[in-house]
Amino acid sequence: MSDPVRIGIIGHGKIARDAHIPAIRGAADFALSAICDRSGPGEPDVPLFRTPAAMFAAGAVDAVAICTPAPPRYAIARDAIAAGVAVLLEKPPCATLGEVEQLVALAQERSVPLFAAWHTQYHPVIDAAAALVRREGLAHVEVRWEEDVRKWHPGQDWIWRAGGFGVLDPGINAFAVLTKLLGAPIVESGRFEIPAGAETPVKAVLHLSAGDAGIDAVFDWTVTEQDRWTIAVDTLAGSALLLDLGDGSLRIDGERAPVTADYGTEYDGIYRHFSTLLREGRSSVEITPLRMVADAMLVVERSTSLWTIA
């Protein structure tokens, strides 16, 4: 058996601690070899660097998972690839489509594996749902993505600034599911509600389509009573699917299908796939969910929300 891949985490925030590090510690193929964070305390027994440049210069890692907010990811990934370090990008891969294109070109030029990971695509219920949709045909889809921004993004100011995605930061996870389920839906129209002083929406209502089927989607960060991450699919054959990423269940005509998984399962799947890519020296970059956000930005009407950030 070959040595585990020495992997570093860049950006030691909530998503790194909650999802990436447990998945890495649980994977025999990887060894957590370095943390890079501007200011935090890092992890016990893991070397800590303050800049990606210092981490690369020390030769401390074979691969990195970039878990910063989206805006700085491009420059960090570019420097990693230049240093010959393989890159896993947390979703969304970059702040813009142009940046992703450039990274793909660089990774190819340098033969360095690049992986743009969409965690919800690794949820086991999706494969089962996708198979049913392929078999029965698509009639209509309803997406409800409701959560409390104060609970899930405490103190994260970047989500409201230019280059942040607002409620489409979690919302892009639904786009990743739709992409795996239905191919590449078209964004037709929609509405953003943007809080005073913010650049990004706290609520987005979008109308999409996939072939002849319509998709109605609501993304709402103002819901405090109960989180909801559901995708309801009606097939042409009359089946009603309900994917609930909250409890990890898939219901078909109200009956619970025998497949379930929690949040952690998704990141375990991501690291299994990253290991395969590294072994085979390949890249895997899916850009469609980010393209859907960019397209939404092109077509929506914007209005000011009565909800306030503070």
Next chain:
Amino acid sequence: MSDPVRIGIIGHGKIARDAHIPAIRGAADFALSAICDRSGPGEPDVPLFRTPAAMFAAGAVDAVAICTPAPPRYAIARDAIAAGVAVLLEKPPCATLGEVEQLVALAQERSVPLFAAWHTQYHPVIDAAAALVRREGLAHVEVRWEEDVRKWHPGQDWIWRAGGFGVLDPGINAFAVLTKLLGAPIVESGRFEIPAGAETPVKAVLHLSAGDAGIDAVFDWTVTEQDRWTIAVDTLAGSALLLDLGDGSLRIDGERAPVTADYGTEYDGIYRHFSTLLREGRSSVEITPLRMVADAMLVVERSTSLWTIA
């Protein structure tokens, strides 16, 4: 010599009358065979249809140029391809990137030529400038796109609505030039000024980059004194290029280069290329300028302009 291609115009507005129809009437390869417009009088001696469906059902055309505003183009092009009619799309090809992707897939599936035309890319000064930039390397670019919206877009309400592009409707022409000159620039940051009651900017200030070179771009629809469509390029070897798409000139270190062309030349070039594509049964779809607009939408700060539409 083979018979000329029977071409129809869909959307008999300003751009069709000013640019497409003169180019078609001047091209031996094409015969203007039909006009489709919901309400206008059409052209003398050319059959007039009120809907694309009626035009296709009559078997009146082998190809169409779609010259409507961007939002309805996708559905029209999809129906044209389904009818086996080749499609030329005025810029921007569609309202969203997802729509363009779908059309590319459909055109390939049906073996119907699809051409997304960017008229400024057919301006003869661009080839000369691109050759110099390749030879000398890029140091810095400054884009100034200034015009009077009331003069160039009289009564065109769609430019201000969701799905319109505002000042990036002419601005995307500069992106098309940059794409041909520099590859695929990255949009880094910027600012939109949006009039009260509008969804789209009347002024946009953007910072882009191409490799290590910076690109500063200003798009301003509030300038009434004098139109300006210029791209100034400083090369690493010290040359200063000024592309002026207003007078069709290229100046190098202040000296006028012996290459010039007017607006009409661009559309003549478009139809020469469309003829080649039709003869060879090929498609040609450049998506980068639209991707740059979508990326700008992702990163800009938005503020309300004091300028008013009415």
